[in-house]
Amino acid sequence: MDATSGIIGAMFMISNSLLYPVIIILLGLVAWSLISAGQLVSEYASRNRDIAKLKVGCRAARKYMQMQDYRKAAEVLRSSGSNDFLRSFLNDLTESLKENKFAVEAEKLLQDYELRIAKELEKAKLVVKLGPMFGLMGTLIPLGPALMGLTAGNIQQLATNLVVAFSTTVLGLLSGGIAYTISLVKKRWYTQDLSDMEYVVEVLK
Numbered sequence: 456m457d458a459t460s461g462i463i464g465a466m467f468m469i470s471n472s473l474l475y476p477v478i479i480i481l482l483g484l485v486a487w488s489l490i491s492a493g494q495l496v497s498e499y500a501s502r503n504r505d506i507a508k509l510k511v512g513c514r515a516a517r518k519y520m521q522m523q524d525y526r527k528a529a530e531v532l533r534s535s536g537s538n539d540f541l542r543s544f545l546n547d548l549t550e551s552l553k554e555n556k557f558a559v560e561a562e563k564l565l566q567d568y569e570l571r572i573a574k575e576l577e578k579a580k581l582v583v584k585l586g587p588m589f590g591l592m593g594t595l596i597p598l599g600p601a602l603m604g605l606t607a608g609n610i611q612q613l614a615t616n617l618v619v620a621f622s623t624t625v626l627g628l629l630s631g632g633i634a635y636t637i638s639l640v641k642k643r644w645y646t647q648d649l650s651d652m653e654y655v656v657e658v659l660k
Contacts (some may be wrong), residue, residue: 464593582634
């Protein structure tokens, strides 16, 4: 009986000791979500996809490459990007225009940008999972002290712990919901950007 009580007491102590770290993590996740939402709005305002301009630029760059005027081809390519991500790719791509193994270098660059996109989306996907998880932890941890307060007739302790429990639930769902929205929007944007990158490489081969 003493061993059982000791084990239960240890579990209760460990559980309660996690409450404040969980709350701090939740506040951090909410802060990250709000900052990321602001960055998403800023990126949306700066995005201006112009596929017609990209097609014209790629064809012109192809002609300059055939004439071995790589400097002019690079200038045309750099001016064809319609957003920061695509412009970054085109700038990196121009470095390999003079190479005899352009197709190989371009394919490697595409793979690098695929990994870069995956890394960018991983953050939001992680918060989508972690937000509700820590929210649930923050909900369950205070329920033990709340029930103890109820059995002891301490209404103040019961109310305080229930407020913490419900608040952490809301924070977890808020951070997860914002991160999920960010993940969906960015995935659509970057999928389109990757399609444009592949188009550029195919035209220039």
